[in-house]
Amino acid sequence: MASVCMYFQVHQPYRLRKYSIFDSGHNYFDDERNAEICRKVAHKCYLPANQCILEQIRLHEGRFRVSFSLTGVVLDQFAEYCPEVIDSFRRLAETGCVEFLAETYYHSLAFLRSATEFEAQVAMHRKKIESLFGATSRIFRNTELIYNNDVAAAAHRLGFVGVLSEGADHLLGYRSPNFTYRPPGVPITLLLKNYRLSDDIAFRFSDRNWSEWPLTAEKFAGWVNQVNGCGHVVNLFMDYETFGEHQWVETGIFDFVRALPGAVMAASRDNGFKMPSEVVEAVPPAGELDVPHLISWADTERDLSAWLGNAMQSHSLQEAFNLEEAVKATDDDLLLTDWRRLLTSDHYYYMCTKYFADGDVHKYFNPYDSPYDSYINFMNVLDSVAARTK
Amino acid sequence: MNVFMLGWEFPPFISGGLGTACYGLTRALNEMGHRIIFVLPQPINAPETAHVQIRTPSDRPGALKTYNSYRLEEFQNVEFHAIPSAMQPYSQSTPGGWQSRIHADQRVVAEPRQTVVDDGSPEGPGAPASHRSGGGIAAGHYGGNMFADIQRYAEIAIDLARGENFDIVHAHDWMTFPAGLAVARTFGRPLVVQIHSTEFDRSGENVDRRIYQIEREGVATADRVIAVSYFTRNILINRYAADADRIDVVYNAIDNNGGNYVLPPPIRRDEKIVLFLGRITMQKGPEYFLAAAKAVLQFEKNVRFVMAGSGDMIRRSIELAAELGIGHKVVFTGFLRGEDVARVFRMADLYVMPSVSEPFGIAPLEALANDVPALISRQSGVSEILSHVLKVDFWDINEMANKIVAVLRHPPLQSTLREHGNFEIRKLTWRGAAENCTRVYEKTLSQPRRQVI
Numbered sequence: 001m002a003s004v005c006m007y008f009q010v011h012q013p014y015r016l017r018k019y020s021i022f023d024s025g026h027n028y029f030d031d032e033r034n035a036e037i038c039r040k041v042a043h044k045c046y047l048p049a050n051q052c053i054l055e056q057i058r059l060h061e062g063r064f065r066v067s068f069s070l071t072g073v074v075l076d077q078f079a080e081y082c083p084e085v086i087d088s089f090r091r092l093a094e095t096g097c098v099e100f101l102a103e104t105y106y107h108s109l110a111f112l113r114s115a116t117e118f119e120a121q122v123a124m125h126r127k128k129i130e131s132l133f134g135a136t137s138r139i140f141r142n143t144e145l146i147y148n149n150d151v152a153a154a155a156h157r158l159g160f161v162g163v164l165s166e167g168a169d170h171l172l173g174y175r176s177p178n179f180t181y182r183p184p185g186v187p188i189t190l191l192l193k194n195y196r197l198s199d200d201i202a203f204r205f206s207d208r209n210w211s212e213w214p215l216t217a218e219k220f221a222g223w224v225n226q227v228n229g230c231g232h233v234v235n236l237f238m239d240y241e242t243f244g245e246h247q248w249v250e251t252g253i254f255d256f257v258r259a260l261p262g263a264v265m266a267a268s269r270d271n272g273f274k275m276p277s278e279v280v281e282a283v284p285p286a287g288e289l290d291v292p293h294l295i296s297w298a299d300t301e302r303d304l305s306a307w308l309g310n311a312m313q314s315h316s317l318q319e320a321f322n323l324e325e326a327v328k329a330t331d332d333d334l335l336l337t338d339w340r341r342l343l344t345s346d347h348y349y350y351m352c353t354k355y356f357a358d359g360d361v362h363k364y365f366n367p368y369d370s371p372y373d374s375y376i377n378f379m380n381v382l383d384s385v386a387a388r389t390k
Numbered sequence: 391m392n393v394f395m396l397g398w399e400f401p402p403f404i405s406g407g408l409g410t411a412c413y414g415l416t417r418a419l420n421e422m423g424h425r426i427i428f429v430l431p432q433p434i435n436a437p438e439t440a441h442v443q444i445r446t447p448s449d450r451p452g453a454l455k456t457y458n459s460y461r462l463e464e465f466q467n468v469e470f471h472a473i474p475s476a477m478q479p480y481s482q483s484t485p486g487g488w489q490s491r492i493h494a495d496q497r498v499v500a501e502p503r504q505t506v507v508d509d510g511s512p513e514g515p516g517a518p519a520s521h522r523s524g525g526g527i528a529a530g531h532y533g534g535n536m537f538a539d540i541q542r543y544a545e546i547a548i549d550l551a552r553g554e555n556f557d558i559v560h561a562h563d564w565m566t567f568p569a570g571l572a573v574a575r576t577f578g579r580p581l582v583v584q585i586h587s588t589e590f591d592r593s594g595e596n597v598d599r600r601i602y603q604i605e606r607e608g609v610a611t612a613d614r615v616i617a618v619s620y621f622t623r624n625i626l627i628n629r630y631a632a633d634a635d636r637i638d639v640v641y642n643a644i645d646n647n648g649g650n651y652v653l654p655p656p657i658r659r660d661e662k663i664v665l666f667l668g669r670i671t672m673q674k675g676p677e678y679f680l681a682a683a684k685a686v687l688q689f690e691k692n693v694r695f696v697m698a699g700s701g702d703m704i705r706r707s708i709e710l711a712a713e714l715g716i717g718h719k720v721v722f723t724g725f726l727r728g729e730d731v732a733r734v735f736r737m738a739d740l741y742v743m744p745s746v747s748e749p750f751g752i753a754p755l756e757a758l759a760n761d762v763p764a765l766i767s768r769q770s771g772v773s774e775i776l777s778h779v780l781k782v783d784f785w786d787i788n789e790m791a792n793k794i795v796a797v798l799r800h801p802p803l804q805s806t807l808r809e810h811g812n813f814e815i816r817k818l819t820w821r822g823a824a825e826n827c828t829r830v831y832e833k834t835l836s837q838p839r840r841q842v843i
């Protein structure tokens with residue numbers, strides 16, 4: 001029996017506006033641009049993709065099921081710029097076939113620097129999801145699937161039954177991501193991304209140089225079906241923006257989504273879809289997986305180098321967390337929110353110098369011309385935040 | 391390949407990017423095995439230097455005895471021929487430079503032309519009209535007028551080329567274009583002209599029409615044109631009506647062996663240093679540097695601005711620093727060379743190139759090779775090939791100050807720029823430039839000769 005477990009990440013950061021040493025205001029964020037991007041992606045991706053999934057859930061009478069992780073910052077921006085997206089997710093929630101995962105509210109790297117802040121953000125996010133969708137998250141995914149044994153322990157301590165991570169080769173070795181695993185000494189279930197099949201959709205779907213292009217739902221369902229006999233679950237984890245934003249509507253990505261549930265279930269009677277908490281219940285861990293070092297789902301390195309790969313990144317992250325106590329001591333909620341928005345991982349990703357000269361996927365997501373410009377801008381904002389604590 | 395190269399300065403005469411580029415390119419072409427006849431103007435009154443070894447003073451019968459031929463040990467395939475001339479690539483070494491001489495020229499332009507003193511050598515049918523009809527001035531004698539000097543240079547170059555074996559003529563910048571054209575026509579060889587800077591870069595909108603005409607004719611007549619950047623290529627297309635299909639870009643380079651470990655300065659000072667290094671002329675944007683310095687000083691007090699170089703705006707710059715009230719924070723070192731350049735780089739925390747119009751800009755590469763991060767103007771050719779530098783529009787004083795302050799305040803920014811920058815320039819070698827240049831030669835030789843009347 002092979003179950004497909006789909007999880008889509010939904011996130012948009014609060015991008016900073018241009019903030020130079022000559023600026024002194026407390027309006028750090030590029031409201032206009034953030035609104036524009038939010039609305040643009042809503043119309044290209046979130047709304048049509050939600051509609052597409054809703055239709056499939058109805059068509060297959062509940063046998064098609066998916067999960068989402070929506071960051072607190074994207075939900076805040078939806079509320080402000082395009083509330084119809086929240087309504088659309090609510091309609092999905094009402095089907096009972098959609099699970100919402102837990103994460104840090106600010107899509108932050110807090111786990112790496114402050115346990116207090118990490119727990120506070122997870123609690124904030126849980127509350128937000130409960131208030132919007134009426135469900136309590138039982139599965140945790142850390143920002144960018146950053147994971148090690150300590151993440152599992154923290155997730156268990158906070159009451160989660162499952163945690164998601166990357167099925168990195170260097171971690172698994174001969175083992176397959178199509179089973180569940182258990183971290184050493186912690187009773188929690190680990191779900192690992194099948195990055196080959198996930199990336200076939202997320203990155204290669206429209207690549208005409210790819211030998212498998214064009215990818216049909218039937219072909220993909222065949223690959224899923226091959227898992228039968230050597231695994232129980234195929235974890236397809238990807239950014240939700242894959243649908244309509246990274247892979248444009250013209251590539252046929254929505255047709256693929258419409259055809260996939262039927263094709264997977266047609267390939268074998270045993271095949272079906274499960275939400276992460278259903279996987280945890282149905283698929284007992286095949287063994288123990290020890291992950292002492294931090295991994296993530298980013299780049300080919302699957303490590304933290306996209307956020308902490310150079311001196312600017314580690315410095316700015318450290319400087320940001322150095323302000324934690326001072327910011328919290330002010331009891332100034334606006335200041336606290338501003339500071340927390342600076343903890344969002346994207347700001348550090350923009351400072352990444354890996355591949356910068358080659359021009360690649362990092363550039364696509366980057367509002368800055370260069371990692372240096374992004375660091376300079378960020379540090380100017382951080383200086384202003386620091387000044388407000390005095 | 392045998393190349394008749396009309397170039398510029400060689401060490402120890404190098405005073406700027408044009409000389410550095412000619413030197414680097416020629417050395418790499420030499421290493422690739424090309425044979426080069428390298429003709430260059432020899433500054434009048436320049437002291438003979440020990441390392442120039444004169445082996446074969448020209449004594450061919452009947453020749454104009456107006457040049458020195460020699461070889462250099464590290465250039466096995468290059469014959470050098472230095473023609474005494476007042477031609478200089480820049481206006482920096484003498485006050486006012488050739489620009490002031492052009493003004494002198496304008497005063498005498500109505501004077502009747504002197505007839506060439508014939509040297510008795512047989513004139514081929516292809517000799518330029520000017521040579522036959524007396525367009526030049528007395529050979530071997532500097533007439534004190536720039537355009538005549540350029541013409542005279544062309545005539546000596548033709549004489550020098552006689553009897554030499556070469557496949558192609560390669561001329562660097564406008565003052566050698568008439569010579570390049572004359573040699574190419576006389577001996578029926580294709581011409582490549584290389585543009586290291588245009589009159590618009592040097593003079594803004596106040597171009598000298600005659601220089602513009604020489605540049606335009608060179609670009610229009612040459613079989614192929616090498617621009618040192620797309621920035622320059624665009625100027626040639628837009629302002630010289632150049633044929634885009636005939637222009638190739640060959641970027642300049644730097645020879646950095648990569649193991650260039652620079653010792654930290656002996657005394658750790660608490661004062662930071664921001665460096666301007668280059669000719670202090672309109673083109674280089676010294677006034678933008680000073681305006682940014684003023685803005686930086688509002689935020690950071692412990693910083694000194696060093697302006698290394700000379701040029702026709704040095705006096706104005708000193709006055710401007712005083713007017714801005716930052717005279718005590720700005721140091722003018724004058725023109726630096728050799729070890730002094732390395733020393734001033736070693737002291738600097740940041741190198742700034744605020745050029746208004748920079749066809750290439752080799753100095754930022756030198757800064758990076760010396761482990762100094764660079765902030766460069768977007769209006770430069772070098773910004774097309776560097777990623778690990780800070781970039782700014784030259785007119786955006788506040789943004790320039792913003793970035794300078796960031797480097798001064800945040801050591802991680804400085805160290806990241808330094809590490810990546812030093813690594814990035816390792817792929818920008820003169821060997822690579824010479825290979826690109828060779829491809830241009832091959833393209834030139836394989837295309838049909840242009841019919842130029």
